[in-house]
């Protein structure tokens with residue numbers, strides 16, 4: 001078996017070309033063929049090739065590709081939850097996922113609870129008779145708290161729950177929840193897997209048995225992806241390991257530089273020894289800690305001025321691309337929460353979330369320093 005770096009580059013493709021031909025046909029001959037080929041059947045060559053690669057990277061047996069991360073997440077959740085069921089979620093999950101739960105679940109009479117990552121150790125006490133699913137995300141957005149995935153997997157197995165982890169922030173290069181005992185991994189491929197801020201897709205990787213169940217719902221929900229985007233994903237994945245390693249390396253260096261800057265109040269990065277979950281992060285992440293970090297300025301009133309003074313780092317939403325981007329969660333990704341709800345999660349007005357790219361880290365550090373001064 002090849003290493004992850006090699007699996008990113010090479011595909012199990014038998015054609016003469018080193019790249020896969022783009023298959024766009026939606027009408028396909030059926031007489032004499034066992035399988036009905038159709039994009040919404042998730043079975044075209046371009047779709048299968050990406051899924052095979054992601055299975056190799058995430059150590060799963062089977063998976064599906066979707067037209068967005070949210071399509072992957074909603075399909076997985078509604079594959080296993082029905083009226084009368086209950087599900088447990090980390091409080092610190094992606095805003096769009098929280099919105100999906102809060103707005104859609106009540107319509108289908110599915111009950112749910114949110115647990116803060118800090119209380120994950122006591123998750124067993126929150127399990128009810130009708131609990132079917134436990135869902136978490138680590139490192140979390142935007143404060144990079146870390147959940148012990150082996151512990152979650154153990155509790156889920158003991159209580160017969162389906163465990164789901166959104167592995168978008170860590171990527172399969174840095175963390176493999178399935179090998180830590182988690183049932184299903186979901187991704188917003190829009191972020192690191194795509195990596196160039198120009199693709200929107202989602203994916204899941206799991207066992208063959210669970211995938212067979214999800215597949216039946218996925219056919220009905222119809223969130224499949226087209227061949228042209230698959231081609232671009234194949235291209236993006238070739239450099240996934242290279243990009244993520246550089247992004248992690250840059251993020252570690254930036255975290256240290258920001259920590260030493262007297263104008264910075266606090267830096268949140270699981271790679272720092274001062275991070276409260278550093279030990280768990282070090283044991284479940286593959287030696288590096290990802291490209292996401294957050295920090296707070298000492299002088300909260302200057303947050304917006306700081307953003308406007310940046311010359312290289314781009315204030316932009318989304319994350320995971322080769323360009324370094326920054327956002328202020330209180331006015332962007334978490335603006336829909338009340339200030340009280342934000343503060344309860346530790347998201348202050350001066351908090352800034354950085355998605356570190358592949359630029360020269362000296363240029364990035366210099367940009368933050370000139371913006372501060």
Ligand SMILES: *Cc1c(COP(=O)(O)O)cnc(C)c1O
Nearest residue numbers: 068069070094166168188190201
């Ligand atoms: C962006 C994101 C999503 C949603 O993905 P889309 O591709 O935008 O639908 C889910 N989880 C995390 C952690 C994300 O960052």
